Amino acid sequence: MWRMTHLLLLALSLGSLWMSAHAEEMSSDYENENENDYGEDDSARSPGNLAKSTAAPLVPFFNQKAGVVHVDASASNVKIDCPVKNYDAKHHVILWYREETLVVNGNQSVIDIYKLDSPFVLLAPLANATGHSFHCEVLPSGVRRDISVKLAPTPPSPPQPNATPAGHSSAPPALSWPTALKCLILSILIRAHF
Numbered sequence: 001m002w003r004m005t006h007l008l009l010l011a012l013s014l015g016s017l018w019m020s021a022h023a024e025e026m027s028s029d030y031e032n033e034n035e036n037d038y039g040e041d042d043s044a045r046s047p048g049n050l051a052k053s054t055a056a057p058l059v060p061f062f063n064q065k066a067g068v069v070h071v072d073a074s075a076s077n078v079k080i081d082c083p084v085k086n087y088d089a090k091h092h093v094i095l096w097y098r099e100e101t102l103v104v105n106g107n108q109s110v111i112d113i114y115k116l117d118s119p120f121v122l123l124a125p126l127a128n129a130t131g132h133s134f135h136c137e138v139l140p141s142g143v144r145r146d147i148s149v150k151l152a153p154t155p156p157s158p159p160q161p162n163a164t165p166a167g168h169s170s171a172p173p174a175l176s177w178p179t180a181l182k183c184l185i186l187s188i189l190i191r192a193h194f
Helices: 002-038 177-193
Strands: 066-071 077-081 093-098 101-105 115-118 121-125 133-139 143-151
Touching: 066 077, 077 143, 101 121, 121 133
Parallel strands: 066 143
Antiparallel strands: 077 121, 093 101, 093 133, 115 121, 133 143
16 A cells, blocks of 8 residues: 555656646647637636726717808818817827818828818818818728818999999989979979969
8 A cells, every 4th residue: 555655646746747847838728729619818808807997989970971161262272171079189080082082191191282271171272172072081980071162152243333424424313302392393383373
């Protein structure tokens, strides 16, 4: 029995030495099996990650999905606004398009005639803006706002002064009240005598 106990202790010692030497290989095999079985790694399920709180990312949005910019024909540039809500410069970028052509990528102008007045305002030359549609898109969310640029209606022009000289007027001159009253009295007196 004493011999049996010594052999058993020897087997346990050798087994523990073998286990400690091959523990890393066995744990990586075990982890790989778990990843393949469940489709996720152990670190995502570990209790340490449960204690970490992550803030939900801000989701940008627009109050209105479309807009129209009316511009005066005498203006040289058009300011097109992108009034995005919940914009976070660390996580979002604004792209500007004319029709479907990229014109500004974040803070970089792709086409030189288009500039940024601020992170949310595009400056476009009047000739390259009127009659076209623009849109700003906030990435990575993919929300966008469509903007049409149109010329503002021109106000009616004031009437021009008469170009005909005063002596050659085709309309009869206007009578003042005292002159009209005198004419009326004279016509009554003339009729009374005849």
